Amino acid sequence: MNAAILDRVRQITADVFGVDIREVTVESSPETIASWDSQAHLNYVLALEAEFGIQLSAVAAADILDVGLAVAAVEERVAKQAP
């Protein structure tokens, strides 16, 4: 897992869901973050796309079940777009 990407994803998680960044770990998920509902999930995906300049497919977006998987999805797309 890329430490820089993890760092940025944690900050986005904190901002979008309105939680303290110190409470965000790779295990953070809708089970541990109360405001992470389906509408917030859409905002989360859009925030990740905006931050990293990527587009996540519907399937990839649906597969983001926790912060760790979010990082994995971002890394996968960023690697595909690297020159």
Next chain:
Amino acid sequence: MTDDHSEVRRRVEGCVANGQWALASLELAALWRQKPTPANASYVVAHFERMRDRLPLISCRLALLRSFTVEPMVPLLRAAAFVSGLALDVQVGDFNAYAQEMLLPDSRLYQFDPHVVILAVQTRDIVPELWEQYADLSPAQVGEAIERTAGEFRGWVRAVRSRSQAHLVVHTLDEPLVPARGVLDYQSDGGQIAAIRHLNQQLQHVAGEHAGVYLLDYASLVARYGRVRWYDESKWLAARLPLAAGALIELANEWVRLLHPLLGRVCKVLVTDLDQTLWGGVIGEDGLEGIEVGAEAPGAAYRSLQRALLDLHHRGVLLAVCSKNNPDEAMEVLERHPDMLLRPDHFAALQINWRDKAENLRAIAAELNIGTDAVAFLDDSPVERARVRAELPEVTVIELPDDPLGYAAAVRESPVFERLALAEEDRQRARYYADQRQRAELAGQVASVEDFYRSLNLAVEVAPVTAQTLPRVAQLTQKTNQFNLTTRRYSEQQIAEMMAQSDWRLFSLRVTDRFGDSGLVGAACLRVAPDGWEIDTFLLSCRVIGRTVETAFLAGLAAQARAAGAARLCGWFLPSKKNAPARSFYGQHAFQLVRETADGAFWALDLSRALPACPQWIRMTVVG
């Protein structure tokens, strides 16, 4: 997150903790400009919400009626709005229930009592015949689809207008990425794109049938960004969000752009620097031959900027100069350089000296009788821009890119110059200010003030407000601060309603003098009651303060009241931060003070006694 952002966030939090609200909002604005993303939006909004009551923000209830998902845009919209000085409370309509919300009188929409309603409906949602199914249709069916849709919009707009005084902004309909018939579509005038454009023309007619209804040219917005990048089919299918992540901020910004003129968040004057801004080079060093402005590079960039300023001038925005220069040298360029588009006459004020620019901006604002919060500042120097931002946070400082080729666009894209209605007077406004300078010179030459008034050859016309003068009258109630007895703000819809009622009389005042026609510069709204006429609104544009035309106006109104059998003329003076010039108006015209409360003073004039007289140096015409 980069170190830059952590640093800026720390500064923001520090400012908020120390109660430095204005500084905090400048930092938040800088943060937002750098990175207008969904993540930052939540941060920016949260901090502005904390400071909301401490900042001079314009509040607005905004209702979004929509045929697609817009929720992800709301934080972006609110952040962009906060940074622009607007505090939005947003209600998002029930999904795809826009028609019900508009047609049902007790819907959530009307209960919300919005100031602004945005109707965002896509072609594919409201008239799918012109979208996916187009190739199946006969020309007659296309025509029917256009008629039916235009009729639906007409009905909705009428419903909203009849139940609410909110400004209504309607998205025009968008065009498909590729028309059903491919390149064949545009070869004749009966194609799919043509049909959608024809429907949009119908929407223009519908908007024109009512006051306070405006169009957002959605198709152009999409084209500007690029249709290919705008749409995200995957998000559309998964979440009915048609826009790609990068397009969300573009739509949010366009909404904020329209909110600026709707909410009065506009600048009335653009103050510009000269060297390296209006022209390349420094006149004091390079001389007239050395500066660059013209049709070829590099002067072309500056000429483009001048063209942009000239366009603003035609729109009714005043131009002024603030430059650190020897006046003679700078004026030589303005007067004599053959390739300049802007000339001294285009500027309502010129401060060319070696003093601090913030001080000069204050002087220009005072000279033009405009608040510094209605001033925009244009300067190539980041140092000067930072200085003005720090010293005068209420001034809109236009952010310029490094490359002068981007200057014109920066000005054209600044939302503080947007207008949604252009009264004829606005176009001629700059000329009035040039005339005003002439009047000031004249005043210096005459002996007494009565001689001065006489020399002006003043003529005024008092007339009932008509459909033609309605927009200007509404505009006056919204913009006039100083000579305004009660500072009641009315929209065009509200003025129209008052005009339709039998117990209201609305009048306008037109003034001409030896320098020209000042136009419609005064308005009064009076309520007819059994015991007399009450003055609800009496105001005069600052352009004509100090010329005794208010006395003539009052005389005209009093004569009308007495002729209609009114026993008295009465009215409140409600003090505000800016209307001190009108405080003694009633007292000076023989009204008696009836009572004073915490809100203001109530005055009355017995019309059976002598009426206020029109000054002898003013010719007054009262139109029936």
